[in-house]
Amino acid sequence: METKMYGTEEAQKKAITYYDKLSVIYDFISNWYYKKARKFAISELKINKGNTVLNLPCGTGVNFKYFQKFLQNSGNIIGIDLSNGMLAQAKKKVEANNYKNVQLILENATKIDQDWMTDFSNDKFPVKVDAVFCDLGLSGLPEWENIVDNMISILKPKGRIVILDWYLEESSLRGDFVKWIGKGEVNRPIYQYLKTKVVDFQLDDSFNFGGxxxxxGTKLV
Ligand SMILES: C[S@@+](CC[C@H](N)C(=O)[O-])C[C@H]1O[C@@H](n2cnc3c(N)ncnc32)[C@H](O)[C@@H]1O
Known part of the structure; x- marks a missing residue:
């Protein structure tokens, strides 16, 4: 049987085309299925009014309403994604809700590092951010370890990083389905890697019947 490696460069291009198309119905899947994990994850960001939070990849902006509970249209939400279709859905949410603090950026996750942030920053956007949320993205990105490192590098000291994703150690039909629908891997040791990079590491792997x-975690310096 052919083994598909989601997250290779070739697969990445296909995944973006796929997400462009899926964007129209994406919220129906993502909103209800991940709701509990998402709400908990965002509370773990520990964001306060006026903070800057970076969401990578932001997809259709399902998280924005949860961020706004803490930000109340203050500070900044920087949403980055490589799919025009997904960002178009996010833009609709921003306009419909009259969000004033959201910046949507079409960019490859692999490009976001300290240099990118320095170029991007201005009077409004700081070079370092208070919190980073990576939800359901690293499992599909070839250079996920680099991305975790880069995300930590753009955090302020004591900044927070939260990752929501899949981890199924053993192969299973469920895992195969998740890989197919999400165009990502499900057995990458993402949280194990994060644990070695932060302080105050916390893990809850009980969501959606496990998986x-x-x-x-918190950036120390
Ligand atoms: C499963 S969706 C998750 C979206 C959102 N975080 C959520 O939880 O609803 C995966 C997202 O990763 C984006 N993506 C895939 N490869 C990317 C890349 N190299 N850079 C930025 N975004 C990427 C896709 O366009 C898609 O929006």
Whole structure:
């Protein structure tokens, strides 16, 4: 049987085309299925009014309403994604809700590092952010370890990083389905890697009958 490696460069291009198309119905799947994990994950960001939070990948912006509970249209939400279709859905949410603090950016996750943030920053956007949320993205990205490192590098000291994703150690039909629908891997040791990079590491891997985890940590310096 052919083994598909989601997350290779070739698969990445296909995944973006796929997400462009899926964007129209994406919220129906994502909103209800991950709701509990998402709400918990966002509370773990520990964001306060006026903070800057970076969401990578932001997809259709399902998280924005949860961020706004803490931000109340203050600070900044920086949403980054490589799919025009997904970002178009996010833009609709921003306009419909009259969000004033959201910046949507079409960019490859692999490009977001300290240099990128320095170029991007201005009077409004700081070079470092208070919190980073990576939800259901690293499992589909080839350079996920680099991305975790880069995300930590753009955090302020004591900034928070939270990752929501899949981890199924053993192969299973469920895992195969998740890989197919999400165009990502499900057995990457993402939270295990995060644990070595942060302090205050916390893990809850009980969501969605196990398999979906929320891992968080704080940048020390
Ligand atoms: C499963 S969706 C998750 C979206 C959102 N975080 C959520 O939880 O609803 C995966 C997202 O990753 C985006 N993506 C895939 N490869 C990317 C890349 N190299 N850079 C940025 N975004 C990427 C896709 O366009 C898609 O929106």
């Amino acid at each position: 979906v985890f929320v891992a968080s």
